Amino acid sequence: MQRSRTRQKRKKRKFLSIILLILLVIGAIFAFRLYSSFNNALDNIVNKSALEKSDKRKKEVSLENKEAFTVLLLGVDEREGDKGRSDTMLLMSVNGKENSVEMLSIPRDTRVNIAGKNKKDKINHAYAFGGVDMSAKTVEEFLDIPVDYYVEMNMDGFKDLVDAVGGVTVDNPFAFSYGGQSFKQGTIHLNGEEALQYTRMRKEDPKGDFGRQARQRQVIEGILDKGASMQSLWKYNDILGALKSNMQTNVSVDEMMDIQKHYAGARNNMKQEQIEGTGQKIDGVYYYLVPDEERDRVSSIFKDHLNLQ
Template identity: 50%
Template sequence: MKKNKKRRRWAKFAGIALLLLILGGGIYLFYFSQSLTSAVNQMHQPIERKVSDKREQAVTLEKKDPFSVLLLGVDKRENDSGRSDTIIVLTVNPNKNSIEMLSIPRDTRTVIAGKGTEDKINHAYAFGGVEMAMDTVEQFLDIPIDYYVQMNMEGFKEIIDSVGGITVNNDLDFTSGGVHFPKGSLTLNGEKALKYSRMRYEDPRGDFGRQMRQRQIIQGIIQEGASVSSLVSFDEIFTTLGNNIKTNLTFDQMVDLQKNYKGVQRHIEQNQIKGSGTKIDHIYYFLVPESERLSLHNRLKEHLEL
């Protein structure tokens, strides 16, 4: 019984911590002690980047401005800077009380900002880190990218376990990594969620199916954290989050998020980019028509009230 209570407490804590990083939650920060400050300092990784020229004024979270977040899931390998194999843009609007979530296929062919050459969009991170990834996505969608949250995909398992697992609605019966995922509602721990999110070869939708499962998991984490109303035990959980998440959001900005953006996680609209795959010089790329980019630009720009 005590063990179960302790696990539930950890789940509550981690859910709110992650929620604060992405879009804020419904709990007050005075529940958190010096451990929170220490963990947030560890997560905070500022970047040298000017305010986007796609905004007339910088975002002010204290004033409840709509904003955007680039969520990067990075797989790092030995002697390699890694690639952002998960690229999701969130636009958050407290006035409409909603979030738009857009997956960008990692093989999307686009101009890499700062290099002037066309390549796969996920190579931007490998070439120039978070800054180049943000600039490239901003250029691709023609909207400002205000903040980023970078997640270590291997540590993703620990984060999901810390919120007590997540529930997804699976629309495809498949087996991946020795785990069978039947159709219907599934509750997944961290290890199973990672396998669930990475499978694509057995999915007739290919990478589109994988992106959908990734969005399901992100949404599950957000909603799991949003349901929490109290925290008790937290030291080990903050260590996990601090080791696996980096963001340019400051502690004060997180405070503004939790005060001013409550409820936005209740309305999450998932979006998928339309396009087609082809090979250029024997390399596979995903090509997005200009009309599709313009449609996405208009949708997200309107959501950002620009």
């Protein structure tokens, strides 16, 4: 009897060992496929040439040392017959040592000096004049801080990314309808098309463009939360497909890995800043005018966060 039990235990351990080995092999194959797909997708996503190195950086940012860096997110509204405009302009500084993020949505009608053009215009027109680099250089001149990285997203393709992560859940502050979609007040789940319209409405919002910026942040945070979950691993093909078709960035695969390794906790401590100004028409064109002292105030917040003061 004792020998029989011993043999059964050995068979059970052997069986469990075989199951574990099979799981490890499957896991290794899955990890290899994921890494290969990731690298293949990056061939179409990474574009280092679109953004020249900032002259406001004296030395390279060390991601391994968790040094603070900036990212300019451009949501581009591409239009038939022209290059399009940056419908959304979101600046983020990420500090790995403090594990925190500062965010600023720059109103698209903000009147600034367009870098390289020597003219005053709406900040979202910088993209139409000179693409990513002119947008970044205009932001740098406006706030006197470097733009280290960029992420350019086609706003129409934005819905593909939301669908790829299985939709997002947001807390809508008030009921409204826009773009053929109706949004009730309270907690709602959005698919890609709904999320796109949810982030585009601004004229009916009591807070105007600032209310729109808050809704954009909700959706972006929803995508980040879903993308960071284990469940998203099973949707990686859909996610990479959405990114490959609709996104460009100068963040390399190695830099992405470093950011994930050293800055992952920062996404749980995100603070949104707001730049105050007034709306005014100049020569019949509406602009958002930001006083110099307000611009300096916001600039100081980012310089402190980037350890540039």
